[in-house]
Amino acid sequence: MKCIFTVDVEDWFHILDLPSTPGVADWNTLESHVEKNFNRLLEIFDKYNVHVTCFFLGWVAEKFPHLVSEAQNKGHEIASHGYAHELVYSQTEQEFFDDAVRVKEILENITGNEITGYRSSGFSVTEETPWFFDKLIAAGYRYDSSVFPANRGHGGLQTDKKAPHVVERKHGKLLEFPITVKDVFGKPVCFFGGGYLRFFPYPVIKRMAGKVLQEERPVIFYIHPREIDTQHPRLPMNIKRRFKSYVNISTTESKINRILEDFEFTTFAGYFRDKSADFGLV
Ligand SMILES: [Zn+2]
Numbered sequence: 638m639k640c641i642f643t644v645d646v647e648d649w650f651h652i653l654d655l656p657s658t659p660g661v662a663d664w665n666t667l668e669s670h671v672e673k674n675f676n677r678l679l680e681i682f683d684k685y686n687v688h689v690t691c692f693f694l695g696w697v698a699e700k701f702p703h704l705v706s707e708a709q710n711k712g713h714e715i716a717s718h719g720y721a722h723e724l725v726y727s728q729t730e731q732e733f734f735d736d737a738v739r740v741k742e743i744l745e746n747i748t749g750n751e752i753t754g755y756r757s758s759g760f761s762v763t764e765e766t767p768w769f770f771d772k773l774i775a776a777g778y779r780y781d782s783s784v785f786p787a788n789r790g791h792g793g794l795q796t797d798k799k800a801p802h803v804v805e806r807k808h809g810k811l812l813e814f815p816i817t818v819k820d821v822f823g824k825p826v827c828f829f830g831g832g833y834l835r836f837f838p839y840p841v842i843k844r845m846a847g848k849v850l851q852e853e854r855p856v857i858f859y860i861h862p863r864e865i866d867t868q869h870p871r872l873p874m875n876i877k878r879r880f881k882s883y884v885n886i887s888t889t890e891s892k893i894n895r896i897l898e899d900f901e902f903t904t905f906a907g908y909f910r911d912k913s914a915d916f917g918l919v
Pocket of ligand 1: 647651718722758
């Protein structure tokens with residue numbers, strides 16, 4: 638069993654759901670750091686010869702299409718992170734569908750390839766968005782990695798399905814890759830991305846990843862380009878959110894290096910290719 642390393646390609650001002658989070662109309666006026674940080678990540682991935690899955694925000698892909706092309710040329714997988722980083726549960730069904738179609742087209746125009754993967758902003762699929770998978774299937778996606786099977790600030794979905802699994806709906810099916818959690822004292826805990834990866838010491842992350850692999854599940858790691866940038870501007874926020882958003886940010890790059898050194902990797906597309914017959918998807 639291999640791991641899957643993923644990047645949600647967005648900027649420092651795309652932190653969700655704060656009174657200070659700027660609206661999309663203001664994004665062009667802000668000093669962007671995503672180009673520098675994403676290029677640095679590509680260098681790190683090159684160093685370990687690892688291919689990753691890049692979930693591009695549509696807005697970032699439109700503004701920096703060369704980042705999509707560079708990632709594609711290096712053999713990384715390109716997938717969709719929605720256009721303007723809106724929470725799924727704050728959109729209507731139609732708004733969500735239009736957004737998913739729009740980003741698929743933007744990325745397909747840049748890459749010349751079919752875009753099959755999706756990840757929602759903030760893993761914001763919840764019990765309140767029962768139409769989520771229907772709309773993704775209708776938009777033409779074949780896999781998703783939006784379910785966070787534990788409690789969290791922006792959603793989280795209570796489910797026993799912790800491993801990749803097929804979601805069957807009336808008009809089709811897709812493969813869901815829930816964000817990896819490991820039960821600790823009977824409660825699911827994530828160790829493998831965002832604030833969780835920054836918070837936990839690397840030996841704990843490594844041990845927990847090993848336990849997940851022993852359970853025959855791939856470990857899905859996720860990071861954001863801003864998390865290797867200790868100098869990026871900070872959005873004003875309360876002390877709790879500040880802790881979650883910026884804790885141990887100086888440790889992220891070394892953790893990424895150690896993860897890439899210590900584990901073996903595939904992409905979602907690679908996993909899909911190897912396992913689609915097992916899942917009845919061919
Ligand atoms: Zn995001």
